[in-house]
Amino acid sequence: xxxxVLVDDSDVILDIVSQALKMYGYEDxxxxxxxxxxxxxxxxxxxxxxxxxxxxxxxxxxxxSLVKEVRKFDNTTPIIMLxxxxxxxxxxxxxxxxxxxxxxxxxxxxxxxxxxxMYVTK
Amino acid sequence: MLLxxxxxxxxxxxxxxxxxxxxxxxxxxxxxxxxFAGDPLHEVLGSVPAYIQICxxxxxxxxxxxxxxxxxxxxxxxxxxxxxxDKKKALKQIKRQVNKLxxxxxxxxxxxxxxxxxxEQQKEEAKGYTLEDFSHLVDDxxxxxxxxxxxxxxxxxxxxxxxxxxxxxxxKELINTVFRNFHTIKGSASFxxxxxxxxxxxxxxxxxxxxxxxxxxxxxxxVDVIFYGIExxxxxxxxxxxxxxxxxxxxxxxxxxxxxxxxxLLKKILQEYQYxxxxxxxxxxxxxTPVQLQTVLEKQKETDKKFGExxxxxxxxxxxxxxxxxxxxxxxxxxxxxIGYVKVSNEKxxxxxxxxxxxxxxxxxxxxxxxxxxxxxxxxERTLSQADMITSAIKDLVLSMGMVPIEEIFxxxxxxxxxxxxxxxxxxxxxxxxxxxxxxxxxxxxxxxPLMHIIRNAIDHGIESPEERVKAGKxxxxxxxLSAEHKGSGIEIVITDDGRGIDxxxxxxxxxxxxxxxxxxxxxLTEKDIYNFMFLPGFSTSDNVTAVSGRGVxxxxxxxxxxxxxxxxxxxxxxxxxxxxxxxxxLTLAIIEGFVTIVGNNKYVFPFNSIEEILVFNKNILxxxxxxxxxxxxxxxxxxxxxxxxxxxxxxxxxxxxxRLLSLIxxxxxxxxxxVVDSILGKQEIVVKSLGTMLNEYDYFSGGTxxxxxxxxxxxxxxxxxxxxx
Numbered sequence: 001x002x003x004x005v006l007v008d009d010s011d012v013i014l015d016i017v018s019q020a021l022k023m024y025g026y027e028d029x030x031x032x033x034x035x036x037x038x039x040x041x042x043x044x045x046x047x048x049x050x051x052x053x054x055x056x057x058x059x060x061x062x063x064x065s066l067v068k069e070v071r072k073f074d075n076t077t078p079i080i081m082l083x084x085x086x087x088x089x090x091x092x093x094x095x096x097x098x099x100x101x102x103x104x105x106x107x108x109x110x111x112x113x114x115x116x117x118m119y120v121t122k
Numbered sequence: 123m124l125l126x127x128x129x130x131x132x133x134x135x136x137x138x139x140x141x142x143x144x145x146x147x148x149x150x151x152x153x154x155x156x157x158f159a160g161d162p163l164h165e166v167l168g169s170v171p172a173y174i175q176i177c178x179x180x181x182x183x184x185x186x187x188x189x190x191x192x193x194x195x196x197x198x199x200x201x202x203x204x205x206x207x208d209k210k211k212a213l214k215q216i217k218r219q220v221n222k223l224x225x226x227x228x229x230x231x232x233x234x235x236x237x238x239x240x241x242e243q244q245k246e247e248a249k250g251y252t253l254e255d256f257s258h259l260v261d262d263x264x265x266x267x268x269x270x271x272x273x274x275x276x277x278x279x280x281x282x283x284x285x286x287x288x289x290x291x292x293x294k295e296l297i298n299t300v301f302r303n304f305h306t307i308k309g310s311a312s313f314x315x316x317x318x319x320x321x322x323x324x325x326x327x328x329x330x331x332x333x334x335x336x337x338x339x340x341x342x343x344x345v346d347v348i349f350y351g352i353e354x355x356x357x358x359x360x361x362x363x364x365x366x367x368x369x370x371x372x373x374x375x376x377x378x379x380x381x382x383x384x385x386x387l388l389k390k391i392l393q394e395y396q397y398x399x400x401x402x403x404x405x406x407x408x409x410x411t412p413v414q415l416q417t418v419l420e421k422q423k424e425t426d427k428k429f430g431e432x433x434x435x436x437x438x439x440x441x442x443x444x445x446x447x448x449x450x451x452x453x454x455x456x457x458x459x460x461i462g463y464v465k466v467s468n469e470k471x472x473x474x475x476x477x478x479x480x481x482x483x484x485x486x487x488x489x490x491x492x493x494x495x496x497x498x499x500x501x502x503e504r505t506l507s508q509a510d511m512i513t514s515a516i517k518d519l520v521l522s523m524g525m526v527p528i529e530e531i532f533x534x535x536x537x538x539x540x541x542x543x544x545x546x547x548x549x550x551x552x553x554x555x556x557x558x559x560x561x562x563x564x565x566x567x568x569x570x571x572p573l574m575h576i577i578r579n580a581i582d583h584g585i586e587s588p589e590e591r592v593k594a595g596k597x598x599x600x601x602x603x604l605s606a607e608h609k610g611s612g613i614e615i616v617i618t619d620d621g622r623g624i625d626x627x628x629x630x631x632x633x634x635x636x637x638x639x640x641x642x643x644x645x646x647l648t649e650k651d652i653y654n655f656m657f658l659p660g661f662s663t664s665d666n667v668t669a670v671s672g673r674g675v676x677x678x679x680x681x682x683x684x685x686x687x688x689x690x691x692x693x694x695x696x697x698x699x700x701x702x703x704x705x706x707x708x709l710t711l712a713i714i715e716g717f718v719t720i721v722g723n724n725k726y727v728f729p730f731n732s733i734e735e736i737l738v739f740n741k742n743i744l745x746x747x748x749x750x751x752x753x754x755x756x757x758x759x760x761x762x763x764x765x766x767x768x769x770x771x772x773x774x775x776x777x778x779x780x781x782r783l784l785s786l787i788x789x790x791x792x793x794x795x796x797x798v799v800d801s802i803l804g805k806q807e808i809v810v811k812s813l814g815t816m817l818n819e820y821d822y823f824s825g826g827t828x829x830x831x832x833x834x835x836x837x838x839x840x841x842x843x844x845x846x847x848x
Contacts, residue, residue: 012738057734057735057758059758084734085731085733086731087734091139095139095181100179101140101144101181102141103141103142106804106805111142111145111146112142114145115142117145118148118175
């Protein structure tokens with residue numbers, strides 16, 4: 001099964017989201033704590049990724065720049081942005097760079113999994 | 123049925139890329155399909171969820187697909203209600219829509235690899251003429267010179283007649299004269315290949331043709347705009363003369379003169395202020411044939427009767443249709459929506475809102491009790507979610523009754539802008555978007571003054587004099603865009619002027635002079651910090667006081683009054699280009715989206731839309747500066763002050779065993795704050811109740827609320843809260 005990449009600078013979010021994913025049988029999860037690290041992880045696993053999930057606000061390289069970078073070499077992998085109500089305006093830029101969609105935090109785990117199900121087939 | 127309401131609501135609010143909504147739409151579709159097991163519909167709809175799933179990967183087709191799904195769902199409803207015969211028809215209809223959906227999805231699924239291209243900012247204004255546009259320019263000294271004197275004559279005539287028209291705006295003869303002036307200029311210009319003059323005079327001709335046909339009124343403002351057009355034409359003609367009518371040099375010089383903004387402005391005016399004759403409306407709607415229309419018009423010439431009278435006498439049109447057409451015309455004339463109103467006293471509406479508030483509380487109590495007794499009670503989730511939906515639908519409806527469109531205020535602001543501009547000898551065009559956006563009555567009352575201040579400021583300080591604007595390469599007519607739109611759970615009002623922008627250095631100098639900041643600290647300030655100085659009392663960068671502004675009362679008042687209604691204001695600007703004020707307002711004051719937390723022994727509710735994120739961090743990473751009471755958190759490359767909510771609310775503080783702190787990061791006033799709380803209960807709709815006189819002294823509460831379990835909570839007013847810290 002292909003992997004799911006999770007990039008967020010908050011440990012809490014990383015923990016919660018990967019726990020939820022594991023609970024529903026998505027075992028292969030790659031985690032990164034900032035945009036630069038995320039970019040490396042994605043490059044290393046190129047062609048083997050089913051879905052990317054990026055936070056918008058991150059140190060070093062934010063989620064929007066990360067979308068831009070990833071799209072330079074990967075046009076197909078869906079990228080979902082995690083955002084807050086106050087940051088929703090940034091999503092427009094992310095979409096222009098090629099982000100596939102977005103989810104507003106906070107979200108319920110079950111609903112989140114349903115979104116993942118749309119992009120990843122087990 | 124209610125299940126379908128849910129999916130409809132989801133689809134109505136759908137925004138491209140909203141993955142959560144899309145997955146719910148897919149889910150709801152699956153639910154609906156299940157209901158039709160064994161029915162022929164089941165097979166027809168079978169693949170719809172799969173298509174939605176594919177389109178989740180292709181944002182660009184999502185809106186289109188959701189529209190189709192909407193049609194499909196409506197079709198399903200019709201199918202359900204239809205009798206046996208009509209069922210077949212309905213089924214066919216649904217099938218057609220599903221096929222459409224399929225072809226869109228399949229077509230786009232193939233070229234998944236094509237990325238959405240970043241939107242090119244290709245505004246008409248950015249476009250200028252190229253040498254090619256003037257390739258047909260006649261190289262003939264004599265002809266061009268002749269054209270020059272002829273055109274100048276016509277412009278003189280037009281200008282003179284326009285002055286008269288200002289006092290006699292309906293004089294057909296005068297209007298015709300101006301029309302012919304521009305018409306002639308256009309004709310000669312087109313013959314000689316002077317494309318820029320041709321296009322401007324063409325646009326002006328169009329305007330006068332519309333005025334002549336009685337579809338537009340020649341207002342003073344419009345005369346102003348036309349005068350600027352005449353000036354522009356003169357400038358272009360002067361260029362020709364100054365190059366001694368040598369075609370090659372004229373061409374080169376023409377490419378540097380950009381007249382497109384002006385043409386665009388004329389076109390916009392034509393589009394927005396035109397209204398139709400009653401006969402045309404009736405004909406468009408098919409109530410009157412062209413022949414009938416002609417006869418009525420001829421009859422009208424013979425008698426003194428009005429169009430409507432003749433039509434009804436001749437029984438050509440039903441009375442109701444005529445009335446409808448008249449109403450439509452009225453709408454076009456004033457662009458004001460007229461909906462049937464029923465007067466309800468404020469008192470009654472307020473008590474209705476109160477009761478709905480109770481209902482919302484009651485509903486959440488019910489939800490909590492059921493969740494507690496999960497399993498032992500036999501209420502199905504569906505029943506509960508229906509109750510949930512009905513309550514929120516009633517709530518939305520009742521709240522909307524207290525809403526009024528912002529249009530009324532925008533119209534008033536237009537008048538203010540015009541008067542201010544005239545006072546200052548400037549010409550300003552006001553563009554309005556989203557005037558139908560609705561706001562709470564109480565909010566509307568409060569925002570007029572602040573908006574007026576901002577508009578007056580924009581015209582006085584922002585928009586330059588016409589001469590300055592020309593020097594800066596801008597259109598002579600200043601432009602202010604006023605817009606309102608729903609954003610998140612609130613409303614955003616944006617006022618943009620294309621004036622000189624804000625001079626950051628001037629603001630800084632003033633701030634240093636007023637000892638608001640030390641010179642050596644200047645480098646630490648962000649752009650936002652600097653703009654924020656402008657909201658302080660007594661702050662004005664204008665050197666002289668005019669009748670309009672410059673006394674420094676203004677922006678601080680703007681901020682104060684907006685804060686009263688939980689609004690925020692931000693400034694953005696680019697020197698020489700624009701200044702933009704963004705005002706964010708809550709939709710209503712009665713019910714807010716709250717974030718419930720526990721501090722000490724009580725529940726406290728923070729406004730949800732100011733929360734940036736929830737952060738858990740180790741106590742040890744906090745930095746405390748010497749002699750400072752306040753701790754600082756370094757997070758996302760920013761220093762954020764940490765506020766312990768316990769100190770403000772005078773609650774007991776219990777140390778946690780693991781040294782970890784739970785906090786909310788707020789974005790407020792263009793700054794960030796980290797507020798430490800004990801625990802978080804989550805997001806909830808909060809009915810704000812007045813605290814009464816007893817707790818009035820606590821500025822940091824905007825009210826109280828009752829939760830589902832009967833406990834009470836305090837609703838925090840962020841401004842008061844931050845002030846209390848300071």
